[in-house]
Amino acid sequence: MALLDLILLMSAAGAAPTAPDTYVCMTKATDEPGYQRCNAEQLAYLEAKLDASLRKLQDRVSREGDSKSLAALNAEQRAWRTYQRKACQLFWQGNYGTDQRWLDGPACQARVLETRIEALEATFAALDPDNMGH
DSSP: OOHHHHHHOOOOOOTOOOOOOHHHHHHHHOSSHHHHHHHHHHHHHHHHHHHHHHHHHHHHHHSSSSSHHHHHHHHHHHHHHHHHHTGGGGGSSSEEEEHHHIIIIIHHHHHHHHHHHHHHHHHHHOTTTTTTTT
């Protein structure tokens, strides 16, 4: 089973996958397919982490909020997914060379995912009943 398949399987089972060592992978890669595999592993890991953070927040909102709160969260996530699909496209449009396609573009995609994960986790913490009213 490929690492990408294992990460997706662990995510579906609710297990927290281990972060791939993208730096080590990239230093060992010697061609475009190798770089693509490293990037795919990192992005699959971040997608699994994002899905886990979103499910955790959705569960909290479902338990503690009302249907309008959950609908608002889900609408926010759909809007973010639209943004995610459009982010980082500069690296694949134009003639910027292989470094941008192999390194900078996927790094940009990873930062977009990491930022959303941080936002979801911060929202989850802010909704903690022990933190309400700060």
